[in-house]
Amino acid sequence: MDDGQPVPLHGLLQDRRKHPRRCRSKHSRGSAPAGRHPLMRPFQLHQPEGLDEALSLLEQYGTDDAHLIAGGTSLMLLMNLGLIEPSRVISLRRVSALRGVAAKNGGAVLEIGPLTTHRQVELSPAVRAYCGALGETFGHVATVRIRNQGTIGGNLAHADPAQDPPPMLIALGAEVTLTSRKGQRRLPLDQFFVDYLTTVMEPGEILTAIHLPPLPSGTRAAYLKFLPRTHDDYATVSVAATLRVDGDGRCEDARLALAGAAGVPLRARAVEDALRGEALTDQRIADAAALVLDVVDPPDDARGSSAYKRRMARVWTERAVRQLRDQANGARQ
CATH class of the missing domain: 3.30.465.10 (Uridine Diphospho-n-acetylenolpyruvylglucosamine Reductase; domain 3)
Structure with missing residues (x-):
């Protein structure tokens, strides 16, 4: 399938020069030199009407030869750049x-x-x-x-x-x-x-x-996105959090995840563990947020250096938890 947000091509091409294999998906095929915009390789489009037909096509042609497409907002761009070159594209648009x-x-x-x-x-x-x-x-x-x-x-x-x-x-x-x-x-x-x-x-x-899944009663959620440029851009770092607080102001449960902080969307389990069962004082939240530094590994790119993103990961993790704590405290008053 394809992505639904613009591909950060500067980062993709920079990473590709250093690690040419990393910029392909698990079953992608060859590519043109970094930075070059070749003509798209001709391909055959398949438009199955149902899931069984789509699965049959994928089994018949294999993932090395065929790529799935949904919205196309990233796949077609990657194909235009020669980063992937499938000979067949299987569209899922008709699989209602x-x-x-x-x-x-x-x-x-x-x-x-x-x-x-x-x-x-x-x-x-x-x-x-x-x-x-x-x-x-x-x-x-x-x-x-x-x-x-x-x-x-x-x-x-x-x-x-x-x-x-x-x-x-x-x-x-x-x-x-x-x-x-x-x-x-x-x-x-x-x-x-x-x-x-x-x-x-x-x-x-x-x-x-x-x-x-069902959310336990009292669960609050927030998504904070640190944007150095326009609102529709990729974040330097973003943090999502859910928090549940008991009547005494102690954390019953917490889940946190970050984007832009590693090679994958990253769950911050150490931060979660440091919050559960604790009174959510400013110091406790700050200490827990600092644990995110043990797991983040952001790349250097146009949105900031790795060191800068690490600092922002800690800052925005702390802000997300404090925001949800304050909402919970306000609801109890």
Whole structure:
């Protein structure tokens, strides 16, 4: 599948010069020299009408020869640059079963189809009722034009570590279903990403659903995006957090994830562990946020040096937790 937000090509090409193999997805093919804009290689387009047909095509032609496309906002750009050169492209646009937001158990559980666009998730009443911060996060993705075209499934399968949706979905405990001719498997989203532009998806698999579990009463969520430039740009660092506080102001549970801080969207488990069961004083939050420095490994690029991004990861992690703590305290008063 393709991504749903502009590809940071300066970073992609810079990284490609240093690590030419890292800038291909797990099953991508050859490429043109870095910085060169070759003519797109001719390819055959397949447009299956259903999931079974799509899986059959993928099995028939193999992932080395064929690529899936959903919204196309990144795949076509990568093909134009010669970074991937499939001879066949399998479009999922006609597979209607992979589109839409379904609220279950009275709205406590959500299932989102991978062909659902960012804009549809952003504006979905079911999403807003489940968690307002989730809809707001999708409103941060690029521009409205791209949100109307790019899809949530393509965004996840593209596995760009600077994207907006993955950290919020991870903080909410999302899981994904992967389907192939051999069957299905379901796994937590924080186990889905392997490396830069690489996921655990095996040849022949299609991401067919995103699942969001029930949120315990009192859970609050926030997504903070540090932008040095325009609002539709990639963040230098972004942080998603969920927090639940008891009546005494102690943390019952916390989940945090970051984008732009490593080669994959990163869950900050050490920070979570340092918060649980503790009174959320400013000092406790600051000490817990400092633990993020043990796990982040951001790249140097046009949005900042690695050292600068590390500092911002700590600062924005602290801000996210303090914001949610203050909201919880205000609700109790």
